[in-house]
């Protein structure tokens with residue numbers, strides 16, 4: 001397979017779409033990425049990542065709608081639905097399309113408008129990805145699965161509520177430097193856990209996880225333009241290469257997993273991405289992990305191979321995952337504070353890393369990174385897509 | 394005894410719930426149903442707030458249990474203060490109403506509790 | 510006062526004061542909750558008016574009605590009304606209002622959070638219930654919900670009782686009630702804050718600083734379109 005490069009990135013701010021429709025939101029991000037790529041309307045293939053348009057917005061056929069809105073005729077187009085990993089999947093499929101030589105250019109845009117419904121309807125919508133007979137009918141939500149995971153994980157490795165809060169505090173702080181982040185608000189250990197007010201400030205959502213352990217419900221979109229090396233070189237843009245991708249799956253019902261504290265699909269997806277890139281976790285300078293719940297940032301940082309199992313929270317405590325630390329994680333604010341429009345997230349992670357590798361991350365720029373990593377976590381870990389991205393030259 | 398069944402692989406004896414036609418352990422096809430019954434042990438649990446509109450409770454308690462057969466299942470807990478590793482017994486009762494449809498599911502309680 | 514005005518005005522009665530308290534928010538900021546004085550209503554009205562343009566989460570209905578209620582209080586057309594404000598460094602972050610219907614019964618009017626994501630509305634609503642039950646010593650508080658957020662929060666978190674026979678003053682929709690028992694049952698997990706408010710903090714909360722309109726709209730809508738102007 002030949003190499004695939006990222007020559008255009010764009011996204012909306014994450015937050016509330018207001019009077020913007022899903023198509024408006026997707027269009028905005030896509031137009032930004034196309035403009036950034038400087039290819040004009042010459043894109044051969046379009047992949048739109050989205051999870052909930054059918055349920056939340058009563059829309060289907062987003063791929064065709066996108067081509068129409070952007071006048072990209074007669075580009076090929078399709079919609080990619082893979083739960084919260086839709087974005088990662090679409091970027092992967094785009095990279096396969098370019099990598100195979102089938103096309104030289106592809107636009108990948110992921111987006112979601114979830115605020116069209118109330119918060120608990122949005123939570124219920126996401127819950128439709130759980131096992132219908134063995135999980136969903138019980139009222140199980142994603143926070144519930146994360147809560148059951150967190151209880152075991154925290155017991156086993158000595159992770160405390162304070163460690164979880166540290167993830168939230170770090171990511172909220174990071175988001176203050178990201179103008180595209182949904183939440184622009186710092187939080188403190190005192191207010192989240194240590195004051196008596198914490199029972200109201202930060203109530204349980206699914207014990208032991210509290211409100212500030214969970215990502216917000218967001219609207220927004222993110223897009224990348226992918227191309228062959230030839231096109232990338234002509235563009236004059238910094239060369240950011242998709243060095244490796246990896247995807248892996250796990251059981252639909254979480255209870256079927258032998259060790260319920262393991263995220264096997266994250267481990268395998270990361271291993272595959274590193275193997276394809278010919279890199280190892282220690283080579284990574286900046287990472288975006290899928291912190292839909294604070295516990296997941298810690299667990300994924302171990303499963304992806306950055307820290308020994310059971311030590312992710314210690315690295316966090318030492319500040320190793322802060323900007324300026326050994327491996328800055330979620331400099332964008334992560335899902336926790338940048339927000340999580342489900343179909344957009346996997347693409348937004350790639351956008352963030354590409355910006356850092358290009359040196360275009362503004363105030364939050366990590367110093368001269370060469371290698372970046374993303375992990376987009378679908379279901380409760382039943383479908384995971386990871387990327388290794390590299391700066392050339 | 395519950396109306397819920399797991400499956401046992403005819404080739405290797407692996408138990409699966411929800412039942413599987415093709416075995417996850419050995420990859421062979423062909424299984425027999427086996428009831429989910431008997432004592433179970435609590436593996437993990439959570440109290441869930443922020444429920445869907447189908448629920449009027451402030452929270453519900455759900456957990457994952459392991460039956461003596463090795464089958465695991467998720468269900469509602471009718472236990473005030475659950476503890477990991479506690480022994481539970483199983484019964485079937487309504488868990489959720491979607492539209493006009495009421496779904497039954499697995500409930501777990503302390504053995505000897507008056508069944509709901 | 511003209512004779513006609515005397516007829517139009519409800520009888521004046523001073524409600525027992527709500528002693529100010531402060532709450533440390535998730536952000537670490539200290540929010541003072543105190544009773545607003547009638548003469549402070551003109552400071553509150555422009556912010557409330559600004560929110561009547563926000564259809565998101567029913568801010569428009571809630572703000573339009575609150576505007577009328579506060580104006581009614583200012584101009585002596587609502588009986589036994591009160592308003593509690595939430596202030597961070599003197600800046601308005603939210604308000605709640607209601608009135609005393611009788612010595613036994615309180616009526617909850619509205620809750621407006623002007624900053625979101627920090628549970629300002631939850632804290633203020635709790636303070637309102639605290640006022641009715643613990644300071645006005647009422648037996649129950651009638652409540653209705655206009656927004657789904659309000660409904661979910663108040664009805665489920667407090668476990669309110671239905672009062673289908675009650676015609677709440679806000680348009681005859683389904684009424685609910687917070688009883689003394691329900692209040693004390695929920696108090697530990699829903700009603701927080703410390704008294705007395707330290708002098709330095711109270712000093713800053715003496716004068717209400719309204720929020721600038723564009724800042725306010727941005728705070729409550731979090732619109733993604735604003736990023737690109």
Ligand SMILES: [Zn+2]
Pocket residue numbers: 402403404405406407416417418419420421
């Ligand atoms: Zn088998």
